[in-house]
Amino acid sequence: MNRTGKSVLLLGATSDIGRATALTYATAGWDVQLAGRHLESVQREADDIGTRSGANVSVHRLDILDSDRFSDFVMGLPVLPDTVVCVIGELGEQDRAEKELHHASLVMRTNFEGPALFLGLIADLFAARGHGTIVGVSSVAGDRGRASNYVYGAAKAGFTAFLSGLRNRLTKAGARVVTVKPGFVRTRMTAGMKLPGLLTAEPKEVAGAIFAAAEEKRSRDVIYVRSIWWPLMTVIRSIPEPLFKRLKL
Amino acid sequence: MILEGWGRYPRLVSEVFDCRTPADAAEAVARRHGVIARGNGRSYGDAALGDVATLICRGIGRMKRFDPETRLLTVEAGVMLSDILDAFIPRGYFPPVVPGTKFVTVGGMIASDVHGKNHHRDGGFGAHVASFKLILQDGEVLNCSRNENADLFFATIGGMGLTGVITEASFHMKPIETGWIHQETVVAEDLREALAALQAADESSYSVAWIDCLARGASLGRSLIFVGEHAKREQVVAHKAERETFPSPKKPRLSLPMDLPAWALNRTSVSAFNAAYFRAGVRKAGAPSLVHWNPYFFPLDGIHQWNRLYGRSGFLQHQCVVPDTNALPVLSEILERFAGSGKGSFLAVLKKLGPGTGLLSFPMPGYTLALDLPVTEDVFPLLEEIDKVIVDAGGRLYLAKDARQSRQTFEASYPQLAAFRDIRRATGGDARFASRLATRLGI
Numbered sequence: 064m065n066r067t068g069k070s071v072l073l074l075g076a077t078s079d080i081g082r083a084t085a086l087t088y089a090t091a092g093w094d095v096q097l098a099g100r101h102l103e104s105v106q107r108e109a110d111d112i113g114t115r116s117g118a119n120v121s122v123h124r125l126d127i128l129d130s131d132r133f134s135d136f137v138m139g140l141p142v143l144p145d146t147v148v149c150v151i152g153e154l155g156e157q158d159r160a161e162k163e164l165h166h167a168s169l170v171m172r173t174n175f176e177g178p179a180l181f182l183g184l185i186a187d188l189f190a191a192r193g194h195g196t197i198v199g200v201s202s203v204a205g206d207r208g209r210a211s212n213y214v215y216g217a218a219k220a221g222f223t224a225f226l227s228g229l230r231n232r233l234t235k236a237g238a239r240v241v242t243v244k245p246g247f248v249r250t251r252m253t254a255g256m257k258l259p260g261l262l263t264a265e266p267k268e269v270a271g272a273i274f275a276a277a278e279e280k281r282s283r284d285v286i287y288v289r290s291i292w293w294p295l296m297t298v299i300r301s302i303p304e305p306l307f308k309r310l311k312l
Numbered sequence: 313m314i315l316e317g318w319g320r321y322p323r324l325v326s327e328v329f330d331c332r333t334p335a336d337a338a339e340a341v342a343r344r345h346g347v348i349a350r351g352n353g354r355s356y357g358d359a360a361l362g363d364v365a366t367l368i369c370r371g372i373g374r375m376k377r378f379d380p381e382t383r384l385l386t387v388e389a390g391v392m393l394s395d396i397l398d399a400f401i402p403r404g405y406f407p408p409v410v411p412g413t414k415f416v417t418v419g420g421m422i423a424s425d426v427h428g429k430n431h432h433r434d435g436g437f438g439a440h441v442a443s444f445k446l447i448l449q450d451g452e453v454l455n456c457s458r459n460e461n462a463d464l465f466f467a468t469i470g471g472m473g474l475t476g477v478i479t480e481a482s483f484h485m486k487p488i489e490t491g492w493i494h495q496e497t498v499v500a501e502d503l504r505e506a507l508a509a510l511q512a513a514d515e516s517s518y519s520v521a522w523i524d525c526l527a528r529g530a531s532l533g534r535s536l537i538f539v540g541e542h543a544k545r546e547q548v549v550a551h552k553a554e555r556e557t558f559p560s561p562k563k564p565r566l567s568l569p570m571d572l573p574a575w576a577l578n579r580t581s582v583s584a585f586n587a588a589y590f591r592a593g594v595r596k597a598g599a600p601s602l603v604h605w606n607p608y609f610f611p612l613d614g615i616h617q618w619n620r621l622y623g624r625s626g627f628l629q630h631q632c633v634v635p636d637t638n639a640l641p642v643l644s645e646i647l648e649r650f651a652g653s654g655k656g657s658f659l660a661v662l663k664k665l666g667p668g669t670g671l672l673s674f675p676m677p678g679y680t681l682a683l684d685l686p687v688t689e690d691v692f693p694l695l696e697e698i699d700k701v702i703v704d705a706g707g708r709l710y711l712a713k714d715a716r717q718s719r720q721t722f723e724a725s726y727p728q729l730a731a732f733r734d735i736r737r738a739t740g741g742d743a744r745f746a747s748r749l750a751t752r753l754g755i
Contacts, residue, residue, distance in 0.1 A: 107374050
């Protein structure tokens, strides 16, 4: 197996998309750093990825809501990675988020505050070094707020805007930022939901799209995993608000 | 939820528990009596249908470690053989035994003690398993190997999931120089020649015969015998210098998007196919060729959902083994009955087997014949008669394929059944673990 000598840090490594993405990088010859809240679960994925690919895989404990520890975490990494991929996401429950402030806050902090603060820290280091790629997995739900999931959507919209600003700032410094909007994905997060086949990607497909956008097609800044989402979301974004507010989407 | 095996017969209702970790499985086991673990659902009949509840174990699918020195691979039981091939063929390692499809889990391969084209030489998958972890009826997890809990080890290999839930297993991979198979095709004009050719290939790594089970008279049992070895590097360079040493599998190109209507497969169409296939084989015989590992070992995996070939009512696969002694007259009689009924299919396989490993392992020294039959009313009495011939000859049927054999046939043909039942009773497995197969056969 040809090792590239490059390394990637995966945040949210125990999710289905995180797992598939880590394996894609490992198979391409990258060293992989996996971060997650439960070290035991992260270790299980690390063993799997290491055994399947023969890659070097290290595990690191990270709670995305515990920003006080971010600096120590980054200093504890074996090397500052070439690429950081954040696939952290918490769909939550919309009706609960409407009634329980605590739940709404958890969704907002997990999808926006934590990832943004962490990637902001990484951005400084990448800018100082003069290279590095940040991949943020955001969501089509952030393209326009809808009654069915606007708490999650708003957090993702914030994250999308943050990544956009980060890209604007880092381009001059030689670092890249890629925003990925997967659309529907068949994962544990969506298990039991009825998903339209044409719009629904497999985790492996998302991983392939992330790797291609971040490492191969270096001109891509913002991607939808399935291209059909682009015209679809363009239409949804362009519906006038007086009409949109009456729609059930 | 309605569950079915690969043969799509029978279809039965079972509760399902989705298990993502070994701990999930232990918890689910404790919740119900009458549970069975299910891997990828590729057993044909009712082996992976829980009597009350079925544990969906694909999520217990992480690889754990591989030691290149000893070539010992440890994986969770829900890991698919296809994933192992994808990960290890490019690194020059091959599983010790592979069945006719790669879409099976390691847990399923142990529970069915699957055999491959190398059984005559290397034994079944169980013969290569060093150890595994087993969840017992009370949720306790036991390590089982030839030295540790050996009685459970040999009961679980081929034990159809009835001793507990396998969550993890270790086995030795073997080194290969290339991902190609050096294949020779031998033509046998009748059954006697076919058995002789398989016997003659005893020293070869892999051998299997495709048999025309509709040919009659002087052509009864006419076959093409495919003999193979893992190709050496210089053989690949000499044959196909431009080829990759370890070719990757291609995605299935063909797919059956719907059930074929019942009339599509009939005596005329299948006979015509078989005759054409045999003639094509005769033309190609003699000259050795290099075959990609994927179509060599898993030809039917190339057609996605080929089980729809037999229509909505599903099909039965009848796989028997008959002992060496008298194999020729016994197999002749079986083939006569199939050919006479006109019910044979084009997917008939003849193969030499060696001894089995587990108490309920299917293989015994002898010859195995497998063929597919669409489910129709008149096929059941035909198979009942054929089973009598098999049992009288000292043979038996493969539980992983079975959906219909009688309890009498089963009890008369698995001599270590009593020992298996004793171990189930002693570990409390008899009260906890039950598939529809187990209930039907009184295992």
